Amino acid sequence: MKAIGIVGSPRKDGNTAYLTKQVLDGLEEKFETEMIFLKDQEINPCEACHSCIKEEKCIIEDDMQELYKKLKEASVIILSSPVHMGGITSRLRMFMERMWHLRKGQLKDKIGSFIVIGRRDLGSAVNEMEEFLTRLKLVKIPGVISYGFNKGDINKDKEALKNAQGQINQILNL
Numbered sequence: 001m002k003a004i005g006i007v008g009s010p011r012k013d014g015n016t017a018y019l020t021k022q023v024l025d026g027l028e029e030k031f032e033t034e035m036i037f038l039k040d041q042e043i044n045p046c047e048a049c050h051s052c053i054k055e056e057k058c059i060i061e062d063d064m065q066e067l068y069k070k071l072k073e074a075s076v077i078i079l080s081s082p083v084h085m086g087g088i089t090s091r092l093r094m095f096m097e098r099m100w101h102l103r104k105g106q107l108k109d110k111i112g113s114f115i116v117i118g119r120r121d122l123g124s125a126v127n128e129m130e131e132f133l134t135r136l137k138l139v140k141i142p143g144v145i146s147y148g149f150n151k152g153d154i155n156k157d158k159e160a161l162k163n164a165q166g167q168i169n170q171i172l173n174l
């Protein structure tokens with residue numbers, strides 16, 4: 001069984017990456033894990049061509065095609081993002097829009113959760129994560145919210161680290 005972490009942060013050594021790794025490491029006793037940085041992927045925006053309405057697949061040929069395969073194979077999908085301008089990052093947003101054709105329950109038996117990290121004002125980031133998991137009809141596990149600004153600040157947020165452990169336990173016990 002596989003658990004995938006999709007990281008929307010541009011900082012590969014930042015707070016979001018750190019916490020996502022913590023969660024994936026904790027899941028390793030039961031799952032094969034993989035952390036995917038959207039920064040490393042060539043992902044183009046949805047063009048609203050509506051091809052996916054007819055064929056239920058996205059016709060844009062970029063790295064999303066490989067990601068679709070990985071997501072279909074995975075049992076656990078964790079999305080993570082820092083808050084940028086009051087919401088999730090543009091990279092994660094682009095990824096989410098490209099998942100539109102998978103909203104009809106194709107991924108419904110998979111476990112989904114999220115990690116959001118902001119300095120102070122999370123804006124709509126948590127809602128965006130919740131909405132995405134709902135739209136995809138995943139089995140939702142409560143997300144982890146954390147506060148920090150500079151790289152490494154995540155380690156000062158003890159409550160978030162505790163909640164991350166709770167997220168791990170819930171997934172392992174399902």
Ligand SMILES: Cc1cc2nc3c(=O)[nH]c(=O)nc-3n(C[C@H](O)[C@H](O)[C@H](O)COP(=O)(O)O)c2cc1C
Binds near residue numbers: 010014083147
């Ligand atoms: C362009 C930009 C916009 C940001 N906007 C917000 C914001 O609206 N609210 C907030 O709480 N933090 C905001 N932050 C702070 C980041 O969310 C915070 O530094 C976070 O810890 C970064 O995570 P990372 O280390 O994974 O990149 C912003 C940071 C950047 C670079």
